[in-house]
Amino acid sequence: MMDDESRYEAVRSRDARFDGVFFTAVTTTRIYCRPSCPARTPLRANVAFHASAAAAQAAGFRACKRCRPDAVPGSAEWNIRADSVGRAMRLINDGVVDREGVGGLARRLGYSTRQVQRQLTEELGAGPVALARAGRAHSARVLLQTTALPVTEIAFAAGFASVRQFNDTVRQIYDSTPTALRGAARPSAGGDGIRLRLAHRGPFASRQLFDFLGRRVVPGIEAMDGTPGSRSYRRTLALPYGHAVAEVGEKGGPGWLECRLRLSDVRDLTAAVQRLRRLFDLDADPHAVLESLGADSRIGALAGATPGLRSPGAADASELAARAVLGQQVTVGAARGLAGRLVAAYGKPLPEPVGPLTHLFPAPEALAQAELGELGMPEARRAALRTLMAALTDGRIALDPGADRDEAERSLLALRGIGPWTAGYLRMRALADPDVFLASDVGVRQGLERLGAAPADAERWRPWRSYALHHLWNSLTPQGSSPLP
Secondary structure, three states: OOOHHHHHHHHHOOOHHHEOOEEEEEOOOOEEEOOOOOOOOOOHHHEEEEOOHHHHHHOOOEEOOOOOHHHOOOOOHHHHOOOHHHHHHHHHHOOHHHHHHHHHHHHHHOOOHHHHHHHHHHHHOOOHHHHHHHHHHHHHHHHHHHEOOOHHHHHHHOOOOOHHHHHHHHHHHHOOOHHHHHOOOOOEOHHHOEEEEEEOOOOOOHHHHHHHHHOOOOOOOEEEEOOOOOOEEEEEEEOOOOEEEEEEEOOOEOOEEEEEEEEOOHHHHHHHHHHHHHHHOOOOOHHHHHHHHOOOOOOHHHHHHOOOOOOOOOOOHHHHHHHHHHOOOOOHHHHHHHHHHHHHHHOEEEEEEEOOEEEEOOOHHHHHOOOOHHHOOOHHHHHHHHHHHHHHHHOOOOOOOOOOHHHHHHHHHOOOOOOHHHHHHHHHHOOOOOOOOOOOOHHHHHHHHHHOOOHHHHHHHOOOHHHHHHHHHHOOOOOOOOOOO
16 A cells, blocks of 8 residues: 555656556646656645546546556556455446446446445545546547547447537547547558557566467467567457457567457447457556565566566456366367367358458357367266356356456356366456466476475465466476466
8 A cells, every 4th residue: 555655756756667556636737647757747745646547537637648647557456356346447447337337337246336336436536437437538539549430430439428428528638629639640541440559567578478379379269470579469359349350469669569459340449458458467567476476485586587477368258268168188289179160160250251360259158058069079078168158148157357256266166067277267367366376287286396386385476376377387398288278
């Protein structure tokens, strides 16, 4: 926990580690910034601090045009916390309030709308509507500056209820009209997609993350092009309003990855970005991870050798659930082959293929009653896959960003054919839990043996055991030996 004086010291040193953790509001200029803003440091007497961009906006401050505080990585706190506020923030970031309203958010959390409003306001200085509004404003700015869409279409695509509401919000937050905000920007042609930068904080071990994804590319829905250091990961995404093809480059810039999105419906921009952020673990705090793991006598050397190692999440939780079952007791290559056959047999074809990308991954309802004979798997594993997909379809198990992690794991373990490894793997990746340790995993046991460590040592690695697990996997041969899906 930081007090205001330590926050001001972070601002004085322009410490980018705290971008997205808090926001600096300057009372004399009525502008709010990220802590690392390169502008002259304001006097302490003229500075107030806010826990969210939405709170700064609600207090009447405008976004700095120099440091663009609306584009910072999300706070890593929301990945760590499993309480209602952490779950609510993950759902709001995914666009649930825009699609389902505050009532829908409350229903997913199991609370009343009044309780959700109170809890968020107490901790973040803004309620769910204001927090969602800040996200809509950021989406609008991205669309204005990267696409040639008419302003009126952007208003509704970003989630605003009316053009007037859109204009008023842009003026308040950016001190500019939508037309002026577009200004000298050079929007890309519609067929080229939306180009944007995915921000992250601290070091980013891109080689290891792209290696991880590259070894698990499923034909039809994923592709990896290029050579190490300049690779491009592409995949299809099933989204609330349509679908997308996303491309993320390994070689980004200081604090960001290059991304291109081809959306069938631009209303899906927020959801698509959040799915990619979870997949690439872009809201992580690598400084906190390194500070904790680096001090450990067992795993410290591995953590220090690879600062910025990420714990990849999932672009689609139900897809990962299916792939986890397919990967039980088989190698990475075998799991890829099974997933590819599943996509070819049950996936939804794209209206137009984009190179090797031809399908969306099968929806849970398409697999819940499927025979799955094409896969050549034992009947017990086919039954486990059908059972899990049926539980996701009828809502008995929730793996959305706001799911209760403990409850989800208990529900998974109650299903026939789902054991501790599968449940833990889904908790780590589908639910983005930073503190999972798969003690029974073959690769983990080998990694521990090489360190001269025992599973009990992992207790010292809380709350970052998922990152410790990836360090252990990466300490093995380049191809790894863990049968991961």
